[in-house]
Amino acid sequence: MHIAEGFLPPLHAAAWTAVAAPFVIHGTRAISRTIKEHPEATLLLGAAGAFTFVLSAIKLPSVTGSSSHPTGTGLGAVIFRPPVMAALGTIVLLFQALLLAHGGLTTLGANVFSMAVVGPWVGYAAFRLLGRAPFSVRIFAAMALANLATYVMTATQLALAFPGQNGFVGAWSVFLGIFAITQVPLAIIEGLVGVLIFKALRSWAGPELSALGVFSRRPDHAGTKVEEAIHA
Amino acid sequence: MRKHASTLAILLAIVALFTVAMVLGTRQSTGDGETFIGTDSAATTHIEENHPGYTPWFQPIFEPSSGEVESGLFALQAALGAGALGFVLGTMRERRRQRRSAADDSSRPLSDPEPACDAAEPQSRG
Numbered sequence: 481m482h483i484a485e486g487f488l489p490p491l492h493a494a495a496w497t498a499v500a501a502p503f504v505i506h507g508t509r510a511i512s513r514t515i516k517e518h519p520e521a522t523l524l525l526g527a528a529g530a531f532t533f534v535l536s537a538i539k540l541p542s543v544t545g546s547s548s549h550p551t552g553t554g555l556g557a558v559i560f561r562p563p564v565m566a567a568l569g570t571i572v573l574l575f576q577a578l579l580l581a582h583g584g585l586t587t588l589g590a591n592v593f594s595m596a597v598v599g600p601w602v603g604y605a606a607f608r609l610l611g612r613a614p615f616s617v618r619i620f621a622a623m624a625l626a627n628l629a630t631y632v633m634t635a636t637q638l639a640l641a642f643p644g645q646n647g648f649v650g651a652w653s654v655f656l657g658i659f660a661i662t663q664v665p666l667a668i669i670e671g672l673v674g675v676l677i678f679k680a681l682r683s684w685a686g687p688e689l690s691a692l693g694v695f696s697r698r699p700d701h702a703g704t705k706v707e708e709a710i711h712a
Numbered sequence: 713m714r715k716h717a718s719t720l721a722i723l724l725a726i727v728a729l730f731t732v733a734m735v736l737g738t739r740q741s742t743g744d745g746e747t748f749i750g751t752d753s754a755a756t757t758h759i760e761e762n763h764p765g766y767t768p769w770f771q772p773i774f775e776p777s778s779g780e781v782e783s784g785l786f787a788l789q790a791a792l793g794a795g796a797l798g799f800v801l802g803t804m805r806e807r808r809r810q811r812r813s814a815a816d817d818s819s820r821p822l823s824d825p826e827p828a829c830d831a832a833e834p835q836s837r838g
Contacts, residue, residue, distance in 0.1 A: 481752035486768030487759060523807075527800040533793030537786045539750065542733050545740035547748040580785050581772035582752070631751075638755060644762055658754045665733040672726050676719060684804040 481539075481548050481659075482573065482591040483634060485584025492641045497589025500566075503597045507566030514560055521560075521688050524681070528556030529568045531677065535670065536572050536595075542662040550670040554626030555677065557600035558607045558619065559694055569596025594633035602629035615695075616675045623674030627667040631659040 488496070515522055535552030542548060556565045570592050576582040583591045603626025610618045635655035643651045681689065689695065738747060759766060776782035 481750050484752050484756050484768075485772045486770035487756055489766075490769060523800050523804055527797055527804075530793045530796035530800065534790050534797060535793075537789035537793065539786070540730065540733070541737045541748045543736040543740065545737045545747060546751050546754050547737075548751045575789065577772075578774065580782060580789070581775040584770065584772060586770045638759070642759055642763055642766070654758065655755065658758060659751050662751050665729055669726055669729050672722050672729075676722055679715075679719065680801060681804075684801065684808050686808075688804075 482576070482583030482595070483587040483638065485577070485581065486586055487584075488587050488590055488637070488641050490586075492637070493586045493589065495589075496587075496593055496637065500589040500592040500597060503563070503566040504570050504592060507563045507568075507570075507596075510561070510563035511567050514564060518688070518692060521692055524559060524685055524688055524692075525556075525564070527681070528559055528564070529571070531555050532565075532568060532572050533575075535673070536576070540666055540669070542665050544657075544662045546658070546662050548631070548659070548662045548666055550666050550673075551595050551599055551627050551630050552623075552670065553595060553599045553630070554603035554607075554619075554623035554670070555674055557604040557626060558622050559681075559689065559692060562597070562600035562604045565600035566592070566596045569600070572596075590637045591634075594637065595630045598633040599626040599630035602626055616678075619674050619678045620671035624667040624671030627670045628660065628663055631663045632656065635659045 511525070514525065532552035532555075535550040537549065539547045539549045551569075553565045553569055556568055570588075573583055573588060573591050573595060577584050577588055577591075603622040606625045607618045607622035610621055613621075635652060635658070638655045639648050639652035644654075776785055
């Protein structure tokens, strides 16, 4: 889960805020551009935001004996490209920091960078790199890796702030043990949920998705995919 | 039918994974204190134990007064998200149905409310 309020030294907190801010600003512009260019996709944008909202509210028990929650950022990253998720993810993180004392304002920059920047980009990269794989596999990988990468990043941020006697690597493995291992089953679950939600989206919003270029990596198949989706 | 079978299989896999994670996790956490604490608390505990010199320099502005209130607020977050998601999915399903029936009715001129979708429309009937 996110880094708690006050648990990054001021210098780190400020640095991560500075790093995350341009992504969020760019993401906000990306949202208004998307709405302008694809007004028919506004509903889908709502779906992507709502999906992260639900998933990041559900804490699940995991194999390590602790619990964590999924992120849901992979879906929007695949449909709208990652910058949009930088803005949507920030809204979710602000909500949790202000109302739930989960995460925090001083750690918002770091948490935005892990959940709303690194996660979506890793998920999107996986989706694109697996261009030749079956569509469900690509979605699964995008969702699961966006989830996992978020917490690998969180562990990295904490290891940088608290290297301890064993140095960065030692601290990193400790924090990875806390965050990343816990996250593995959750990432798989999120990947499967993603496959289900995308099935629904494909059959109900096929034309919108193809207008956004979600299927465009394989132009020869794109048409059939849409047709398939519409007839399913 | 095949489509529903795979959906069902995925749902079962999710439940199975959840159960396995919970059972393995319960065994794992037979140590002290609470089971299934959040990874965020696990991390802060680790920092407090290993870096006694560090004091958090900022406190949450508002903190839910009890675990019950907190889980209620988390439930509210999930409900808002799920409600919005359900609304969007329902609207898209209905929109697609109308699109289809508009395309079915070839005698009438198309009155498509979303001209931007037209590029992808030709395949909507085949």
